[in-house]
Every structure is written in structure tokens, then in C-alpha cells.
Amino acid sequence: xxxxxxxxxxxxxxxxxxxxxxxxxxxxxxxxxxxxxxxxxxxxxxxxxxxxxxxxxxxxxxxxxxxxxxxxxxxxxxxxxxxxxxxxxxxxxxxxxxxxxxxxxxxxxxxxxxxxxxxxxxxxxxxxxxxxxxxxxxxxxxxxxxxxxxxxxx
Numbered sequence: 001x002x003x004x005x006x007x008x009x010x011x012x013x014x015x016x017x018x019x020x021x022x023x024x025x026x027x028x029x030x031x032x033x034x035x036x037x038x039x040x041x042x043x044x045x046x047x048x049x050x051x052x053x054x055x056x057x058x059x060x061x062x063x064x065x066x067x068x069x070x071x072x073x074x075x076x077x078x079x080x081x082x083x084x085x086x087x088x089x090x091x092x093x094x095x096x097x098x099x100x101x102x103x104x105x106x107x108x109x110x111x112x113x114x115x116x117x118x119x120x121x122x123x124x125x126x127x128x129x130x131x132x133x134x135x136x137x138x139x140x141x142x143x144x145x146x147x148x149x150x151x152x153x154x
Contacts, residue, residue: 042115047154048129049095049111053079054103054146063103076147080140084149091135094151103146112153125150 054061054069055076061069071079083101087093098111106113118126122143132138132152141148 042117045115045117046129046152047115048113048132049098049109049151049153050104050106050113050125051080051083051094051098051102051111051149052104052146053077053101053148058146059144064105064107065103069103073142073147077140080147080149084137084140087137087149089137091137091151091153094137094149111151115154 053071053076054063055071055073056069057073058069063069079101083097087097095110095112099107099109101107102111104111116126116129118130120126121129122145124141124143125148128138128141128148128150129152132150134152134154136152138148138150141150
């Protein structure tokens with residue numbers, strides 16, 4: 001047949017239209033057909049993306065963009081407020097800005113941190129991620145790493 005069902009790495013959902021002439025029964029025989037069910041979220045875990053702005057009090061005031069970050073925490077917060085107003089509630093815009101501006105290496109994936117469970121992230125970050133609905137974006141939160149906007153994706 002030449003068709004395969006694949007899972008979107010951003011949404012962990014499968015969206016596709018059946019090829020012309022293919023029945024649902026035939027589709028269920030394709031490799032990856034199990035992905036057509038509800039998205040799989042590991043028990044007790046969430047998935048989130050973030051946009052991190054580090055400052056001179058961050059536990060490691062350096063990033064892929066800057067060898068030495070000298071901005072104050074207040075300046076970092078103001079930067080995030082600007083991003084916040086640009087993002088509105090758009091997940092696409094969030095990922096675009098994270099890819100270009102986040103001080104985290106996750107910038108390469110639009111800020112995606114993958115799935116994580118309780119106790120794996122710094123407490124304020126964890127509380128923000130678990131407190132959001134899927135698709136919702138947090139207000140500015142502060143951790144030892146810097147200041148963040150967090151978007152829950154699963």
C-alpha cells in the first residue's frame with residue numbers, strides 16, 4: 001500500500017484523511033494504526049513548552065545566545081511581558097518566539113520539554129505546568145533558572 005500512520009510530535013495526536021479508496025478497516029491494518037486512538041499521555045505526567053529568559057541572578061547566567069547574561073531580573077520580566085503580549089493565546093506564536101528568544105536549549109524544539117512527572121522540574125515550574133489546562137499559557141513564573149512562560153501541551 002505504501003501508507004503509514006505517524007504521530008505528530010507537537011500534539012501527540014494523529015490527524016490525517018484516508019487516502020482515496022481506502023476503508024477504515026484497511027487503515028486499521030497499517031503500521032502505526034494504534035496511534036489513531038486518543039493521545040497517549042504517560043500516567044501522572046504532563047507535557048509542556050516554555051520560553052525562558054535568564055538574568056544575572058539565574059543559577060547559570062549564560063545561554064546558547066549569550067556567554068554572559070547581565071540583565072537584571074526586572075529586565076528579564078519586562079522582556080517576557082513583551083513576548084506575552086505578542087503571543088496572546090497562540091501556541092504557534094509561543095513556539096515561534098521560544099525558538100528564537102528562549103535561553104533554554106529547548107529553543108530548537110519551540111520550547112518543548114517533552115513529558116515529565118512530579119519532582120522532575122523546579123517546584124514553581126512544576127506547579128505552573130500541572131495547574132494549566134492543555135493549550136493554556138501561564139503568567140510569568142520565576143525559578144532558579146530564570147523567568148518563564150509555560151504552555152501545557154498535554
